[in-house]
Amino acid sequence: MASEIAKAGGARPLTVWYNTRCPVCDAGIRLQRSRLLEAVKAGRIEFLDINLKPDALAQFGAGLDDIRRRLHATNENGRLLVGADVVLEIWRRTPGQAWIAKLLGAPGVIALTRFAYDRFADLLFAWNKRKGRW
Template sequence: FRDINFEPEALSAFGASLEDIRRRLHATDSEGQLLVGADVVIAVWRLTPGEGWLASLFGNVATVPLTRIAYDRFADLLYAWNRRKGRW
């Protein structure tokens, strides 16, 4: 993990700005591919012992579109809340 507050340029090679990173989770996989939003959460669940069932449930072909929509709405609310609280 890298803290964007200390390394805001960490994902600049992917064209991700500080505001992009604050709005959605960003990560790179073992092959260097950029993951954003719900895809990051699903990837973390896949790698976390005992959490693979969450990745199977929310990351399968049928449910991943809904997972992404739900994540995006939650991320929008969290971003707005942090802005209102003056955190950024």
């Protein structure tokens, strides 16, 4: 869908790369995707499984394990977002959740948000690895 929009000269969507082999990650993205159904249908945001295209973000130096560990996305300008910054951007676009992004992305709070996200992501990555999901 993103390529169709780009060919038509429209704006590129927020493209979120996530790991469907992680049950927690997959469930979270499924929930957000349902909340963002209109944006998905309109091509303003897309959610893609990194396991189907492991080298998708190689030009940014992001390998498969990087994306399995933390969400990655490219925004409308082609800029790479990682981790908590992806979650904040998704919340900004989700009806009724922009206030969460504003609160957790505020100056003075964003560093704590990123730290908490990264620690949770590290634990989740290790748990998935122990469970043999990749």
